[in-house]
Amino acid sequence: MTMASPLEFRISSGDLIAELKSRAPEPGIIECEWPGLTVYRFDQPVEPLWEEVSQLHLCVIAQGRKCVTQNDRELYYDPFTYLAISGNRPFRTEIIEASPAKPFLSFGLQIEPDLVRQVSSDILLERETAAFMREPAPEVATHGFVSALDHHMMDAILRFLRSLETPTDRRVLAPTYLKEIVYRALQAEQYALLVERAASESASNPVSAVIAYVQEHLAEPLTVSDMAERAFMSPSAFSHLFRDVTGKSPYQFVKELRLNRSRELLIENVHNVTEISNAVGYRSTSHFINEFRERYGMTPRACGEALSTGDLRMKRAQ
Numbered sequence: 001m002t003m004a005s006p007l008e009f010r011i012s013s014g015d016l017i018a019e020l021k022s023r024a025p026e027p028g029i030i031e032c033e034w035p036g037l038t039v040y041r042f043d044q045p046v047e048p049l050w051e052e053v054s055q056l057h058l059c060v061i062a063q064g065r066k067c068v069t070q071n072d073r074e075l076y077y078d079p080f081t082y083l084a085i086s087g088n089r090p091f092r093t094e095i096i097e098a099s100p101a102k103p104f105l106s107f108g109l110q111i112e113p114d115l116v117r118q119v120s121s122d123i124l125l126e127r128e129t130a131a132f133m134r135e136p137a138p139e140v141a142t143h144g145f146v147s148a149l150d151h152h153m154m155d156a157i158l159r160f161l162r163s164l165e166t167p168t169d170r171r172v173l174a175p176t177y178l179k180e181i182v183y184r185a186l187q188a189e190q191y192a193l194l195v196e197r198a199a200s201e202s203a204s205n206p207v208s209a210v211i212a213y214v215q216e217h218l219a220e221p222l223t224v225s226d227m228a229e230r231a232f233m234s235p236s237a238f239s240h241l242f243r244d245v246t247g248k249s250p251y252q253f254v255k256e257l258r259l260n261r262s263r264e265l266l267i268e269n270v271h272n273v274t275e276i277s278n279a280v281g282y283r284s285t286s287h288f289i290n291e292f293r294e295r296y297g298m299t300p301r302a303c304g305e306a307l308s309t310g311d312l313r314m315k316r317a318q
Helices: 006-010 013-023 113-126 138-142 151-165 167-172 174-198 206-216 224-230 235-246 250-268 273-279 285-296 300-309
Strands: 028-031 037-042 046-051 057-063 065-070 073-077 081-085 091-097 104-110 145-148
Touching (some): 013 037, 013 104, 057 065, 065 081, 073 145, 081 174, 145 174, 167 174, 206 224, 206 235, 206 250, 224 235, 224 250, 250 273, 250 285, 273 300, 285 300
Antiparallel strands (some): 028 037, 037 104, 057 081, 065 073
């Protein structure tokens, strides 16, 4: 008999909803037992208001939708995504989806600078041979970003929240799970940064040039050999350099780009599953469905039905 992986037992958006409802049985803002952890529950949309945080915050929504505006950039996030926002810059928040039947449920988690530096150092140490990664990136420290709430991040979040229930778990386990959350957030941030830089980096950086090419040709077949040829390198040498720079294999990096783009198309709600599969470069719709479900915890069809019935009203703002 095939045994399910531990993740299959743990991960569920319903689990996160239940976890936050238990901490916030009534509407309001709840300060929790862990320093810097705040749970939010609202039964109706909330008008925009200005806020400011002193250091990095992770903001995760279990139910509902919110918009954060920083430096004239609107960042929408929802149960499929999470927001990371850094300190000392004012931003405007607006809860745009909430009702008594489906209250807005979220939490904000303050991350200490020492922990961020520690995890960042560990990440950079693994990539110290890549000069591209050693360059300073001040834009990371001054901007928010939205990233996919995948199974790995969801699992770390749930383990962290559950570890707060007893003093012993809170003392022994919670710091470990928090470190994992920071690690996955920084990995996602670096991933987004690499994509952003690819458009502006010099062609002298072969990996950056290939990333820019991939961004523009997601619908086409993209093999490691094809990418290596564009970089004028052998497939093995290119794969080694690509992993040094991005922390991922070329295949994994392209897969994440495709799944991110497929989610955007699904939210736009103008294409069916087969069309989306083709648009992001999958030649097998069943393969696309399996990888989408592995990343987001539900099939594209189930997500589309939720959107059409209003269970997840996540249309992109025009």
